[in-house]
Each structure stands twice: as C-alpha cells, then as structure tokens.
Amino acid sequence: MNIVSSFRQRGLIFVVIFVLLFVPFIGLAQPTFVGDVVPDCSGNPGGACGYCDLMTLAERVIEFLIFFAIIVAILMIIYAGFLYLTAGSNAGQVTKAHSTFRVAIFGLVLVLASWLIIELIVSSLVDDAVIGDPWTLPGC
Numbered sequence: 728m729n730i731v732s733s734f735r736q737r738g739l740i741f742v743v744i745f746v747l748l749f750v751p752f753i754g755l756a757q758p759t760f761v762g763d764v765v766p767d768c769s770g771n772p773g774g775a776c777g778y779c780d781l782m783t784l785a786e787r788v789i790e791f792l793i794f795f796a797i798i799v800a801i802l803m804i805i806y807a808g809f810l811y812l813t814a815g816s817n818a819g820q821v822t823k824a825h826s827t828f829r830v831a832i833f834g835l836v837l838v839l840a841s842w843l844i845i846e847l848i849v850s851s852l853v854d855d856a857v858i859g860d861p862w863t864l865p866g867c
Contacts, residue, residue: 735812735813735815738812739812742812764784764787764788764791765784765787766780766783766784766787768780789842793838793839793842796834796835796838797835797838799831799834800831800832800834800835800838803827803828803830803831803834804828804831804832806827807824807825807827807828807831808824808828810823810824810827811824811825811828
C-alpha cells in the first residue's frame with residue numbers, strides 16, 4: 728500500500744469518526760432565532776405594522792443572514808478540507824484548497840467584525856435610557 732492511499736484512508740476514517748461524534752451535537756443545538764422572521768402585527772391597533780415591527784424584522788433578517796454566513800463558511804471550510812485531503816501530489820489542488828480556506832475564514836471574520844463594529848458604535852454613542860435596550864428596538 729502506498730503512502731498516499733494510506734493517508735487518504737486515515738483521513739476518511741477521521742472524517743467518519745468526526746461526523747459520527749459531533750453531528751448529534753448539531754441536532755441538540757439551541758436555535759439562534761425562534762419563531763417567524765416576519766413579526767406578528769395582529770397585536771397592534773388595526774393590525775397595522777409599526778416602526779417597532781419594522782425594527783424587529785430588520786433585527787431578525789440580520790440574525791438570519793449572520794447565521795446563513797456562518798453555515799456557508801463552515802461548508803466552505805469542509806470543502807477546502809476535502810480538496811486538501813484528496814489533493815495527493817497535485818500542487819494546484821492544494822493551492823486551491825488553501826485559497827478556499829483563506830477566503831472562507833476572511834468572509835466569516837468580515838461578517839462578524841462588521842456586525843461587532845456597528846454594535847459597538849451604536850451602543851457607545853446612544854444612551855440606553857434614550858432609545859432602550861437593545862438599540863434595534865427603540866422605545867418598543
């Protein structure tokens with residue numbers, strides 16, 4: 728048995744064990760957002776949506792997009808690992824795997840950093856007593 732096929736076999740065994748051990752934890756994970764993305768406006772007078780409902784919708788859409796970006800980044804990292812694992816002696820595929828991994832991590836850091844910067848700027852410039860906490864639901 729040559730070294731490359733032995734390496735692939737070990738890598739495949741590692742991936743199978745990893746999936747069998749950690750996939751059940753994904754099923755037990757607490758959901759990030761609970762309920763509908765679109766807020767229920769039936770409690771408002773006349774059933775019309777107001778400013779607070781619009782801000783709730785914006786907050787839920789942002790949470791969903793961040794959650795979606797995390798899922799995409801995880802899938803891209805898994806794909807990069809698969810490319811690296813199956814590359815063998817193909818230098819082009821190893822380079823592609825490294826590039827995919829870097830892009831996935833950079834995108835995830837960019838999404839999370841942009842959310843953090845906005846949160847920090849708004850929460851430091853605006854007093855909680857004026858608009859309430861969280862800042863996305865002012866006076867609601």
